[in-house]
Amino acid sequence: MNSNPTSMASSAMPNHYRQPLLQTPFHNRARALSQHDSFVAWAGYTTVDVFTTPEQEYFSVRNATGVFDLTPMVKYRVVGAGAAAYLNHLVTRDVSKLKLHRVMYVVWCNDDGHIIDDGTIFRLGEDEYWLCTAERQIDWLLDAAIGYDVEIAEVTAEVAALAVQGPTSCWVLKQFGLVGVELLKPFELGYFNANGIEIMASRTGFTGDLGYEIWMAPEDAETVWDRLMEVGRTRGIRAIGSQALNALRIEAGFLMPHYDFISSESTIRLGRDRSPLELGFDWLIDFKKGHFNGRRALMAEQASGVKRRLVGLDIAGNKAAHSALLYSDKAGQNEVGNVTSAMWSPTCKRNIALAIVNAPHFAMGATVWAEIYLNRELVWERRMVQAKVVEKPFFAPERRRVTPPADR
Amino acid sequence: MAANSNLKTNYDCIIIGAGHNGLICAAYLAKAGKQVLVVEAAADIGGAAATHEFVPNFKVSSAHLLHLMPQSLISELGLEKHGLRLAAQELASTALSADGKHLNLSASGVAAQSPADAASYPVFMARMRRLAGSLSTLFGATAPRLGTTAWSDRFAFLKLGWQIRRLGKKDMRELLRIIGMNVYDLLEDEIHSPALKGALAFDATLGANLGPRAPGTVLTWLYRLTHESANGGKGLSQVVGGMGGLTAALANAARGFGAQIETHSPVARVLVANDRVSGIALQSGHTVVAPIVISSADPKTTFLKLLGPEHLDTGFVRKVHHSRARGVVAKLHLALNKLPSFTGLAPDALSGRLVISPTLDYLERAFDQPKYGAYSPAPAMEITIPTVNDPSLAPAGQHVLSAIIECAPRDLRQGWENAREAYLTELLAQLETYAPGLKDSIVGSELMTPVDIETRYGNQGGHWHHTELAFDQFYFVRPVPGAAQYSTPVSGLYLCGAGAHPGGGVAGVVGRLAAQAVLAKAG
Numbered sequence: 002m003n004s005n006p007t008s009m010a011s012s013a014m015p016n017h018y019r020q021p022l023l024q025t026p027f028h029n030r031a032r033a034l035s036q037h038d039s040f041v042a043w044a045g046y047t048t049v050d051v052f053t054t055p056e057q058e059y060f061s062v063r064n065a066t067g068v069f070d071l072t073p074m075v076k077y078r079v080v081g082a083g084a085a086a087y088l089n090h091l092v093t094r095d096v097s098k099l100k101l102h103r104v105m106y107v108v109w110c111n112d113d114g115h116i117i118d119d120g121t122i123f124r125l126g127e128d129e130y131w132l133c134t135a136e137r138q139i140d141w142l143l144d145a146a147i148g149y150d151v152e153i154a155e156v157t158a159e160v161a162a163l164a165v166q167g168p169t170s171c172w173v174l175k176q177f178g179l180v181g182v183e184l185l186k187p188f189e190l191g192y193f194n195a196n197g198i199e200i201m202a203s204r205t206g207f208t209g210d211l212g213y214e215i216w217m218a219p220e221d222a223e224t225v226w227d228r229l230m231e232v233g234r235t236r237g238i239r240a241i242g243s244q245a246l247n248a249l250r251i252e253a254g255f256l257m258p259h260y261d262f263i264s265s266e267s268t269i270r271l272g273r274d275r276s277p278l279e280l281g282f283d284w285l286i287d288f289k290k291g292h293f294n295g296r297r298a299l300m301a302e303q304a305s306g307v308k309r310r311l312v313g314l315d316i317a318g319n320k321a322a323h324s325a326l327l328y329s330d331k332a333g334q335n336e337v338g339n340v341t342s343a344m345w346s347p348t349c350k351r352n353i354a355l356a357i358v359n360a361p362h363f364a365m366g367a368t369v370w371a372e373i374y375l376n377r378e379l380v381w382e383r384r385m386v387q388a389k390v391v392e393k394p395f396f397a398p399e400r401r402r403v404t405p406p407a408d409r
Numbered sequence: 410m411a412a413n414s415n416l417k418t419n420y421d422c423i424i425i426g427a428g429h430n431g432l433i434c435a436a437y438l439a440k441a442g443k444q445v446l447v448v449e450a451a452a453d454i455g456g457a458a459a460t461h462e463f464v465p466n467f468k469v470s471s472a473h474l475l476h477l478m479p480q481s482l483i484s485e486l487g488l489e490k491h492g493l494r495l496a497a498q499e500l501a502s503t504a505l506s507a508d509g510k511h512l513n514l515s516a517s518g519v520a521a522q523s524p525a526d527a528a529s530y531p532v533f534m535a536r537m538r539r540l541a542g543s544l545s546t547l548f549g550a551t552a553p554r555l556g557t558t559a560w561s562d563r564f565a566f567l568k569l570g571w572q573i574r575r576l577g578k579k580d581m582r583e584l585l586r587i588i589g590m591n592v593y594d595l596l597e598d599e600i601h602s603p604a605l606k607g608a609l610a611f612d613a614t615l616g617a618n619l620g621p622r623a624p625g626t627v628l629t630w631l632y633r634l635t636h637e638s639a640n641g642g643k644g645l646s647q648v649v650g651g652m653g654g655l656t657a658a659l660a661n662a663a664r665g666f667g668a669q670i671e672t673h674s675p676v677a678r679v680l681v682a683n684d685r686v687s688g689i690a691l692q693s694g695h696t697v698v699a700p701i702v703i704s705s706a707d708p709k710t711t712f713l714k715l716l717g718p719e720h721l722d723t724g725f726v727r728k729v730h731h732s733r734a735r736g737v738v739a740k741l742h743l744a745l746n747k748l749p750s751f752t753g754l755a756p757d758a759l760s761g762r763l764v765i766s767p768t769l770d771y772l773e774r775a776f777d778q779p780k781y782g783a784y785s786p787a788p789a790m791e792i793t794i795p796t797v798n799d800p801s802l803a804p805a806g807q808h809v810l811s812a813i814i815e816c817a818p819r820d821l822r823q824g825w826e827n828a829r830e831a832y833l834t835e836l837l838a839q840l841e842t843y844a845p846g847l848k849d850s851i852v853g854s855e856l857m858t859p860v861d862i863e864t865r866y867g868n869q870g871g872h873w874h875h876t877e878l879a880f881d882q883f884y885f886v887r888p889v890p891g892a893a894q895y896s897t898p899v900s901g902l903y904l905c906g907a908g909a910h911p912g913g914g915v916a917g918v919v920g921r922l923a924a925q926a927v928l929a930k931a932g
Contacts, residue, residue, distance in 0.1 A: 090719055112724035112891075144727040148718035292684060294722045297898065 022047040025072040026161040026222030034240050041243060044137070044157075046073035049242040056347070058245035062208050063348050065237030066167040068229060069246055071214065072222075075137050076157045079130040083150035088122060088130060091145050093277055093299070095290040099124050104188040104205050108277050108285055110295030114302055115265035115274035116282075117141060118258065121205065123190060131156070135258040141266065145294065161222040165229065166212030166249075169236035171406040174202065174213055176232040177225075182213065183405035198225060207246060209253020211400045236409075251342045252349065254313060254393030256280060261311060261341040261355055278302055279357070280311045281393075309338065310363035313393035316352040316371055317386040321345050325354070325371040329362055331385050337362045337369055346395055353395045354388070365390055416671065419698045420446040422927065423689055425676050425715065426705035426906065428456025428866075429652075432659035432670075433920030434703055434905040434927075436486050439666035441928050446697060447668060448689065450675035450867060453653075454660050456705075457866050458915050460653025460802075464853030467744035468802045470652035471857065471866075473793050473811045474500070474762065476645045477636035477916035478655075479549070491661035494649035497798040501761035502645070504608035505792075505843050509753025512604045514764075523602035533599045540584045541634035543572045548635045548911040551922050552885040552893050589880065592626040593769050603768045611766035611789055615813070616873030616913065618737045620776030621769055625879045632878065636916055645762060647798050652915060659917075679704070679716045679902060686901030701931055703895075703923055705906035707868045707875035708732060708888040712897070714869075720899055728889035733877040734870030734908075736859035737779045739817040741836055743810040744803065744852040749794070749844045763792040765843070775816045782822035784832055788839065789815045807852070812840075819859035819871045829856060868907075875908035884910060895926035903927055 023046045025031075031049050039050040048070060052058060061067040079088060089096040092107040099105045101124055108119040118138060123131040132142070142153050165174060174182045178195030182202055185191055190203035198221045206212035217225055230238060250257060258264060265274035277286055278299060286299060316322050327338040338358035346353045354371075362369050367390045375382045400406060422438050424431045427449035439445045453459055457471045475495075483493065502514040512522050516534075520527035546569050553565035573581055587595055592613040596606040610621040613630030620626075637644060648654040660670055675692040679702050688698040704711040708729050712718070718726045748759065766772045766789040775785040796808040803809050814836060821828055833856050840847050859871030868875050876888045885893050888908040895903045905923030907913030 086719065091723075112722035141723065144730070145723040147723075147726050147730050148713060292681075292720050294724075297684070297722070 023158075025070055026219040027070045027072065027163070027226055030223060030226045031070060031240060039242070043243065044073040044075055044135075048073060049240070051242045051244050052240050055242070055244040055248065058239060058241035059248050059347065061237060061239035061241060062167040062210055062212075062245065062249055064168065065239070066165060066170045066173050066233050067208075067239055067241035067245065068226075068233075069164040069166065069241050071162045071164050072160070073157070074162065075134045075155065076160060077132040077134065077139070077142060078154050078156045079132055079151060080126075080128060081149075081151035082128055084128050084130055087146055087149040087151040088132070089290065090149070090293050091142070092122070093282075093286040093293055093295070095287040096122060097290070101127065102190050104190055104203050106188075106285070108280075108282055110277065110299070111265045112295060112298065113265070113274075114276045114278075114295035114298030116262055116277055116280065117264050117266050119256065123203065125190075136264055136266070138266065159219070160216050161219045161225075162214060162216045163225070163229070164206055164208075164212060164214045166206045166208045166210055168211055168400055168407070169233075169238075169409055170212050172409055173229065173233040173236050173238060174215070177229055179215075183408070185213070186404045187402055195225075200225070207253070207255055208249040209255070209394055209396055209401060210249070210398060211403075211406050247342075248344050251344050251353065251355065252346050252394065252396040254355070254395060256311070256355070257342065275311075275357075276302055276307070278307045279309055307360065309357050309359045311341070311355060311357050312363050312390045313395060314340070314354040314356050314369070314371070314388040315391045316343075316354055316388040318373075318384070319345050319352050320373055320375055320384065320386075321352065322354050322371045322373050322386075322388070325373050327356060327358060327362075327388070328370045328372065328385075331370050333370065333372055333385060340371065349395050351395065355393075356388075358390065363390060365392065416446070416695060416697055420444045420669075421699060422446070422701040422703060423448065423697060423699040424703045424705065424905065425679075425689070425711075426450075426456060427454035427656075427660070427670055427672065428705050428906070429458040429656055429659060429915055429917050430905050430907065430920035430923075431456070431703075431705035432656060432663050433482065433486070433917040434705070434924045435668040435670070436659060436663040436666055437921055437924035438927060439663055439668035440486075441924070445663070445668040446699070447663065447670040448674040448676055448691065448697075449670065449672045451865075452672055454670060454672060455653050455656035457862070458652040458656050460651030463742045463855040464744040466804050467807070467809050467853065468651055469742045469795065469809050469811050469855075471740055471862070472652050472915050473647075473795060473813075474645050475648055475652065475655060475915055477633070477914040479636065479916070479918065482917050482921055486659070486662045487665075488655070488658045488662055491658040491665065493655055493658035496647045496649045496795075497760060498644060498646040500645040500647065501758065502608065502764060503754065503758045503761060504604045504764050504766065505751065505754070506604055506767055507842060511751075511754050511758070512602065512608065513758070514605070514608055519602065519605055523605060525601035526605060530600065530605070536580065536583065537631070538634055538637070539576065539580060540587075541631045541637075543576045543580070543584065544631055544635050546572050547884065548632060549918060551895065551926060552887065552910045554894060555885050587627050588631070589624055590627045591622050591624050592630055593621040593773065595627055596621075596769065607766040607768045607772055608764045610769050610772050611764050611791070614772065614776070614815070615791065616738055617879075618733070618735050618776075618779070618872070618877055619879065620773045622773050623776075628880065628883070629878055632912060633914070636914070636918075647793070647795060649799055649801070651795065651799070651802060655915065676715055679711075681716070681720050681899060684720075684900065686899060701901050701903065701927060703903040703905045703927060705904075705920070707734065707870070707872075707906055708892065708904065708908040709734065709869040710867060711902075711904060711906075712892075716899060716902060722898065725889065725891050725898055728891070732882060732888055733879070734868075734872040734875060735779075735877070736819045736862060736868075736871030736873065737776070737816040738862070738871075738873055739814040739832075739859060740857040740862065741810075741812040741814055741833075742855040742857075743812075743847075744854065745808040745810060745847070745850045746852050747806070747850050748797070748808050749810065749847045749850065751844045759794050760797045761793075763790075765790040765792070765839075779816045779818035782818060782820060784817040784821060784828070785815070786835060788817070788836065812836075817858060819863065821858075825858045825860045829858065832856065832858075872913075873907075874913035875906055878912045887912070895923040896930060
């Protein structure tokens with residue numbers, strides 16, 4: 002049966018409440034490179050928002066290699082003879098199809114078919130998985146374990162992790178000592194010994210580019226960081242913060258909890274939670290695999306049709322449509338949705354956004370009007386600009402999939 | 410098992426459990442023309458409403474008094490034709506006192522002993538029965554669903570509102586004032602005699618894990634009174650042959666309508682195909698096909714054990730898992746070689762029921778220890794000597810004493826296997842103070858702890874009502890939201906046990922309402 006979660010770093014830090022935010026094992030290195038002392042709270046840790054400028058960090062990933070400290074991402078270890086059945090009941094995708102040493106992107110829902118969180122499942126062993134999530138949710142995970150032969154424990158603090166992303170990332174990791182890392186296919190993971198340091202690497206990421214995530218013991222963290230920076234110097238390696246990552250993920254069409262949807266466990270107002278069908282995750286739902294959390298509600302929603310949908314927008318002009326309300330008419334009489342994430346895409350040279358749009362205005366190719374406010378030296382201007390519903394992702398280079406990647 | 414050889418492969422409906430609710434549900438469905446199979450895990454039908462031989466030639470029923478079953482149900486199923494006989498009805502109740510000054514709970518008995526209550530007690534009880542009567546649509550009909558726009562649900566609320574409004578302004582205000590209260594405060598307001606307060610509060614808390622000071626104990630009392638007033642005024646009754654006489658009549662009625670009842674047939678799993686019920690698998694390995702399965706087992710057993718969480722959403726499983734079902738009632742059965750004699754008690758009172766709950770505080774304290782995993786050293790009891798009205802239960806001239814004991818927690822700190830003997834000794838010592846010489850007349854005994862009750866009847870927690878009858882597990886949220894109208898999240902699976910609305914006691918209302926729900930949905 003399920004067990005209580007193992008305690009996190011807090012038990013090793015008796016005075017943890019004096020310092021509400023924990024530091025990751027890379028903190029000292031990150032602080033040394035941070036030019037703005039710009040830190041933000043993420044899942045109980047303090048992490049760098051901007052090292053130099055968001056633009057410079059962004060371009061390091063699109064043109065070279067960016068390194069992002071993802072240690073705070075919540076990780077649960079799920080182990081036991083019933084682990085696969087448990088996860089299959091938890092999430093909407095068919096986890097029984099997840100092979101050993103593979104990774105799967107998943108979402109999971111409450112009884113109403115509304116998303117609690119999205120994340121990834123790593124299959125590390127026959128009956129051993131990691132579930133990586135945005136939010137802590139041990140209560141839900143343990144209640145979901147009632148009746149399953151499975152043990153669940155949070156292991157966030159037991160693992161240090163870096164995302165190493167960008168067109169030269171494979172080269173950097175090879176030089177670093179991950180022999181054969183170039184053979185990893187997308188969503189595949191492997192175990193490596195890099196000059197005496199045990200490292201698990203997975204070809205995963207949140208940038209839509211070629212990239213890897215590497216997982217190590219916290220005590221090896223600083224050594225790994227130092228050696229990565231050293232071998233990557235000739236390939237333009239650069240530490241990146243969360244602002245740059247946010248721009249990268251919007252181009253890749255990835256959703257960010259709290260921005261593009263809010264967990265159904267934390268919404269207060271009625272109707273503010275979102276179903277995977279509304280978020281365009283139809284492809285993540287396997288209605289044929291048997292029962293899973295929210296299946297009956299999702300079947301009913303699918304039968305009646307979704308009321309709104311998260312779509313990509315291509316917006317006229319070059320002013321990012323942050324939080325813009327959307328209308329079906331230029332006069333702004335009929336509100337039909339709102340932008341959840343927006344940016345000028347330097348790589349696509351398009352003004353792009355993710356937005357929730359009501360039926361029927363979310364149809365591919367449909368036109369809506371975005372109400373954009375511009376602050377021009379403390380004078381606000383309002384623009385109504387045309388926006389078109391377009392396919393996501395906005396940026397999907399072939400190199401993200403090619404195996405082995407180009408050796409550069 | 411050979412017992413399964415006469416099973417057909419297909420039925421319209423399968424009912425899990427041949428307790429009174431299962432049998433009543435079976436009888437109504439069979440009466441409506443359904444092919445019905447009832448499967449019972451035990452060797453005998455009846456569940457907790459059976460009569461069993463606890464000492465050679467001495468028989469007793471776990472549920473020993475009938476007072477909640479509506480007369481309409483008895484006549485609709487023709488139970489009298491099928492052998493239901495009452496050995497006695499309108500049984501008197503006597504509140505025992507250690508000093509021998511016992512209190513008969515009739516109006517005249519109270520008047521004789523507590524002149525201060527003489528005028529007000531009958532008025533108070535008449536009002537309580539009136540208020541309870543206004544809730545008959547609440548306790549006697551399927552709970553409406555919340556948040557729907559269906560007219561049937563709106564109408565049910567309107568009807569309930571109308572019945573309460575019809576009480577008149579004064580009674581309606583009184584009902585709304587007291588319905589969420591605790592019975593302790595209510596009785597302190599209304600009654601003078603400590604003995605009378607203690608005895609009335611006992612009825613309000615009987616079977617619950619709620620002491621008289623717990624909010625909601627007026628509600629549980631009204632539940633009891635509703636059925637009493639709906640029962641054509643027959644009050645407490647005793648069935649010939651014990652409660653097994655009732656379930657035998659129910660089984661006869663069900664069989665008469667064409668239902669098949671199989672004992673020795675424990676269910677392993679409720680089978681599901683394409684997200685709807687497809688039948689059951691018996692522990693013997695047999696599978697039986699049916700599009701409708703109705704479980705009289707408690708909600709935790711039904712959903713978490715027989716169906717399995719894999720067919721349910723986690724939020725629902727969480728609610729079922731966390732529903733409160735901690736039994737605090739034990740049952741003591743004594744085989745006696747002579748009629749016991751209670752100090753100061755007229756022998757004719759032995760045909761009725763005897764209550765040990767001398768004061769409100771005594772009863773409240775009895776509920777204290779179970780909170781901390783201990784049994785009460787000064788328990789409250791309901792005692793009957795069924796052989797006075799029905800000599801068939803024991804050899805000639807000998808007797809059976811049947812006592813409901815409060816409060817003994819299911820989760821006793823030291824474990825019941827280590828405490829059983831000591832507890833029995835304490836109980837007998839307490840009885841001895843009221844009935845000197847009782848101990849010497851004991852031929853044999855049976856003590857059923859909540860764990861024994863759980864083991865024998867398969868109700869997780871060993872609770873009288875399967876799940877606690879309290880405001881948060883009541884009416885349209887009983888046993889849990891999503892299963893409050895007898896249907897469940899899995900199509901074809903229904904509930905018909907005490908865990909469903911309105912609740913436990915040998916009432917049978919759940920069985921009848923569940924059958925109506927099945928027929929309304931399945932036609």
